[in-house]
Amino acid sequence: MCGIVAYVGHRDACPIILKGLKRLEYRGYDSAGIALMNGDLSVYKRKGKVSDLEEFIVDKDVHGHIGMGHTRWATHGEPNDVNAHPHYSSSKRIAIIHNGIIENYAALKTLLLEKGHTFQSETDSEVFINLIEDIQQNSKCSLPEAVRLALHEVVGAYAIVVLSKEDQNTLIAARKGSPLVVGIGEGEYFLASDATPIIEYTNDVVYVNDFELVVIRDGELEIRTKEDVVQTPYVQRLEMALESIEKGGYPHFMLKEIFEQPRSILDSMRGRMIAESNHLMMGGIREFENKFVNAERILIVACGTSWHAGLVAEYLIEDLARIPVEVEYASEFRYRNPIISERDIVIAISQSGETADTLAALELAKSKGATIFGICNVVGSSIARATDAGAYTHAGPEIGVASTKAFTAQVTVLSLIAMIIGSKRGTLETTKLHQLMVELESIPAKVERALLLDVQIQEISATFKDATNFLYLGRGYNFPVALEGALKLKEISYIHAEGYPAAEMKHGPIALIDEHMPVVVIATKDSSYEKIVSNIQEVKARKGRIIAIVTEGDTTIPAMADYVIEIPETSEHLVPLLSVIPLQLLSYHIAVMRGCNVDQPRNLAKSVTVE
Ligand code: G6P
Numbered sequence: 001m002c003g004i005v006a007y008v009g010h011r012d013a014c015p016i017i018l019k020g021l022k023r024l025e026y027r028g029y030d031s032a033g034i035a036l037m038n039g040d041l042s043v044y045k046r047k048g049k050v051s052d053l054e055e056f057i058v059d060k061d062v063h064g065h066i067g068m069g070h071t072r073w074a075t076h077g078e079p080n081d082v083n084a085h086p087h088y089s090s091s092k093r094i095a096i097i098h099n100g101i102i103e104n105y106a107a108l109k110t111l112l113l114e115k116g117h118t119f120q121s122e123t124d125s126e127v128f129i130n131l132i133e134d135i136q137q138n139s140k141c142s143l144p145e146a147v148r149l150a151l152h153e154v155v156g157a158y159a160i161v162v163l164s165k166e167d168q169n170t171l172i173a174a175r176k177g178s179p180l181v182v183g184i185g186e187g188e189y190f191l192a193s194d195a196t197p198i199i200e201y202t203n204d205v206v207y208v209n210d211f212e213l214v215v216i217r218d219g220e221l222e223i224r225t226k227e228d229v230v231q232t233p234y235v236q237r238l239e240m241a242l243e244s245i246e247k248g249g250y251p252h253f254m255l256k257e258i259f260e261q262p263r264s265i266l267d268s269m270r271g272r273m274i275a276e277s278n279h280l281m282m283g284g285i286r287e288f289e290n291k292f293v294n295a296e297r298i299l300i301v302a303c304g305t306s307w308h309a310g311l312v313a314e315y316l317i318e319d320l321a322r323i324p325v326e327v328e329y330a331s332e333f334r335y336r337n338p339i340i341s342e343r344d345i346v347i348a349i350s351q352s353g354e355t356a357d358t359l360a361a362l363e364l365a366k367s368k369g370a371t372i373f374g375i376c377n378v379v380g381s382s383i384a385r386a387t388d389a390g391a392y393t394h395a396g397p398e399i400g401v402a403s404t405k406a407f408t409a410q411v412t413v414l415s416l417i418a419m420i421i422g423s424k425r426g427t428l429e430t431t432k433l434h435q436l437m438v439e440l441e442s443i444p445a446k447v448e449r450a451l452l453l454d455v456q457i458q459e460i461s462a463t464f465k466d467a468t469n470f471l472y473l474g475r476g477y478n479f480p481v482a483l484e485g486a487l488k489l490k491e492i493s494y495i496h497a498e499g500y501p502a503a504e505m506k507h508g509p510i511a512l513i514d515e516h517m518p519v520v521v522i523a524t525k526d527s528s529y530e531k532i533v534s535n536i537q538e539v540k541a542r543k544g545r546i547i548a549i550v551t552e553g554d555t556t557i558p559a560m561a562d563y564v565i566e567i568p569e570t571s572e573h574l575v576p577l578l579s580v581i582p583l584q585l586l587s588y589h590i591a592v593m594r595g596c597n598v599d600q601p602r603n604l605a606k607s608v609t610v611e
Pocket residue numbers: 303304305306349350351352353354355358401402403604605606607608
């Protein structure tokens with residue numbers, strides 16, 4: 001989390017940095033700051049959003065051709081002006097912005113205090129910059145060399161940029177565990193946590209690797225390792241349209257992304273399937289096809305919404321390919337001493353490709369010899385680069401903090417994987433495979449139809465916007481959807497919501513049900529339909545208020561439910577791609593009606609690069 005941007009070149013740095021910070025605000029938004037060099041090294045920072053920082057600097061002299069900015073998601077020290085980045089060293093000669101966590105900061109701080117350094121904030125980042133200053137003072141070396149040596153002392157994760165008042169033409173940066181991209185323009189350079197602040201100016205980027213130090217001085221880019229070995233920068237051309245990171249007339253990114261789903265689902269299957277000829281292909285899998293076909297077990301590691309997509313995959317892969325699947329919270333898996341063998345395949349799912357726990361979980365599995373497959377949305381992200389093979393979801397940039405189109409893209413890719421393995425293993429017969437492919441091809445148009453429910457869902461949202469609790473129930477393929485629906489509501493409306501397997505409800509949550517409890521039941525026509533009808537009766541008998549998501553044309557459940565939302569019919573294997581749509585819209589409208597900041601919900605960040 002935290003977003004960093006820096007610029008050096010012929011333009012005025014401040015507007016570029018502020019615009020970049022706004023693009024990165026999804027990474028954290030509790031405070032923001034900027035440092036500019038214009039003879040001096042000036043730092044301006046403020047608690048709150050980038051817009052608060054903009055207001056703060058409106059009457060200040062913020063000109064300069066080199067500078068850096070930061071938008072923060074607090075780890076060490078509460079969000080306030082002092083803890084906001086950039087941080088000066090004790091002498092105020094140098095300053096840092098930092099994304100990540102320095103785990104040994106307390107020990108380093110004690111040492112530095114003994115040596116006379118002083119600290120203003122409670123952050124680990126201020127320790128980092130004082131360490132750099134201390135090394136430079138003691139070894140009388142250049143600043144880039146001091147930064148390089150400091151990288152040997154710190155334990156943890158970082159993407160940093162360092163500026164020095166004494167060197168008005170140099171940007172120094174380094175990375176370990178937190179993302180960092182260099183943009184190369186005409187006589188100008190950009191540094192950022194991802195490419196979104198850069199693509200307006202250039203499509204040529206270099207992804208910085210772990211333990212690399214970047215020095216941009218007098219128009220030259222130099223990358224060397226922590227061990228001082230010079231690297232040849234690998235310049236990649238990014239294909240990302242500027243419109244894809246703008247709101248395009250929608251009031252919020254989340255709504256735009258919900259409505260983009262017919263297109264993003266299509267993009268995630270594009271070139272991977274031709275139903276007419278029963279043709280399925282996924283470059284990433286081809287090379288490892290035998291491993292997939294012969295896998296004894298598939299482990300899925302992920303967090304948040306990606307974990308829910310993983311849960312859908314468990315149903316899909318076990319059903320269609322008959323390989324046992326275990327879905328793990330990456331944060332638990334990595335600390336559990338898990339049993340992993342070389343015959344296991346581990347699938348890491350991550351929209352951002354930067355989630356620290358998912359990355360660590362896959363590294364652990366890799367160290368034990370498992371084959372690692374990645375499903376990421378962000379091209380060139382850390383997880384995408386750490387895996388043996390993988391498939392991008394191609395959903396386009398997702399900026400709203402609550403994940404929507406990334407989920408449906410992940411489920412689409414996972415459906416294709418399940419079909420590919422199932423057909424190769426002979427567990428999915430050709431006729432069934434063909435039916436599924438035809439059905440999958442029709443999903444974008446059906447999502448389009450489901451989106452027409454928006455007006456009806458707004459009305460339902462108005463009825464329930466003041467509820468204090470919600471229960472979401474589903475069975476089979478709709479159980480992960482219930483979890484996802486509840487998560488969406490919690491994240492952006494701050495209403496307590498629980499997702500539960502509908503049958504498990506009677507072992508606890510049923511005690512919560514009374515006439516005030518809205519219960520969203522996802523009850524589409526599938527193999528557990530009769531069972532979920534009974535579960536609805538159980539809720540109704542306790543006067544719960546039922547909002548049912550049903551298949552178009554159903555007459556049984558509408559007779560029992562208080563509110564009915566009809567979605568198009570599809571195969572139960574693919575139903576999450578449709579049943580999640582009304583739940584995304586419900587949470588969106590309730591949150592808007594409650595006056596919540598939908599795209600930047602409190603305490604959350606889109607990309608969680610700390611453990
Ligand atoms: C954060 C986001 C969630 C996301 C989760 C996993 O918590 O707020 O929306 O699902 O991280 O992120 P990933 O990028 O790994 O899918």
